[in-house]
Amino acid sequence: MNSAEEYIAKIIFRNHILIFNGQQFEDFFVSIMTKSNSSFYPVKAYGNIGDEKNDGFDPTTGTYYQSFAPEDLSKDQTQYDAVKKLKTDFKGLYESWNDFIPIKHYYFVMNDKYKGLPPHIHKAIIELNKEYVDVSISAFIAKDLENIFDSLDWSAKLEIIGFIPNEIYPVVEIDALNETLSHLMKVEIDEPIPDSLIVPDFDEKIVFNGLSDIVKNRLVTGSLQGNILEQYFNANPGVRAILQKKFNALYVQAKNDIPDNQEHFADSRFYYILEKACSKNTIPIQSSVFVLMAYYFSSCDIFEEPTIRKEKAYDIAKKTISFI
Structure with a gap:
């Protein structure tokens, strides 16, 4: 330990x-x-x-x-x-x-x-x-x-409490991704979510959300296997959009259950999503979920988009509408 x-x-x-x-x-x-x-x-x-x-x-x-x-x-x-x-x-x-x-x-x-x-x-x-x-x-x-x-x-x-995930994960297994997808299909969604206007800087978003270095290391490690995830999405059309909604729904649940005034609330929400998204507490399943969380963290489907970048996105949208 x-x-x-x-x-x-x-x-x-x-x-x-x-x-x-x-x-x-x-x-x-x-x-x-x-x-x-x-x-x-x-x-x-x-x-x-x-x-x-x-x-x-x-x-x-x-x-x-x-x-x-x-x-x-x-x-x-x-x-x-x-x-x-x-x-x-x-x-x-x-x-x-x-x-x-x-x-x-x-x-x-x-x-x-x-x-x-x-x-x-x-x-x-x-x-x-x-x-x-x-x-x-x-x-x-x-x-x-x-x-x-x-x-x-x-x-x-x-x-x-079960297995504590390591910072070093094995290569994601397709069978584990399939099992995770099957599990997440059961997650209930209250309402559809809007598409993110802009992809934020990874480190900037870590800081903005108050996530610890421990969580940062796990997200960074998970992001390194993004190419495997892209291949999986290309081979399974429609899965990317489904999982986007599922992970966003889990993040909304985490925000509802874990208030901002709780100690380490951001990290607590991270592990809340991890536990909810895992069908069982094994290394292959957790590895698949970490990679998915890193992917949807990067695309702003889980955790908050930095305010400055939101304002920039809004300004860009306004200028585009005015130009048209």
Whole structure:
């Protein structure tokens, strides 16, 4: 592990927090807890009995966890649902499990996406603590899960987040490009995108978007295989335009899910697109996606076109219209 890999691992982890909801977040939470605590046992739902309000527990300490990961916690209805779930799930857990292994600690695991919890949930936790004085009841949010992830060794982190891409990629395989295309065909597009008026300077665009040298090196390396991509596009008419729309749609999704005020937001969006565009976490597939991202980065279909060049393009268009 080097500093660049550690940096990328942190970004991928935080992207998962921002993206994962529902069962996907619960599975992510369980994978981290299982790696960090050999005494932690996940509980899977079965038939009519479900999981009896228990997503996982540590019988040696009497610690229990129940997760709730809505898509948008800011909505009033979602907050109401969260408070209701907190109270009903804990009471259900207490009735089902306390006689077997007394509950000493209970964590209501919520994916707050680093935004913090609304006051209603904090108040509900305080009320439960007053009612059940023999149990310590607390919220468990994104920063708590990140602290546990940070404490893991490198091999455990890799098992959770997957392969960390190297700066040196093998030659792109056509089979990998075909599989990537098939995967990206499933990406939904909200609306068509306009063609870019002008191709920007590569380095200028890197700086303008605030991308790190780590991402720059990966884009530069990917761009070196552009000739293979051109051959692929020439042999598969129409694919270039389809992928243009798909990658632009992924960039729009990344902007919506990762706000500008988040730390390392530009690099986070880069790895967001990478993960969404990969059908699976293998070197050939990641290599194909890196080359595609470098291509569509150069043509301004992902990330922002430098403002100065936009203004120049606008001036050129105005002069052309006036001349006509």
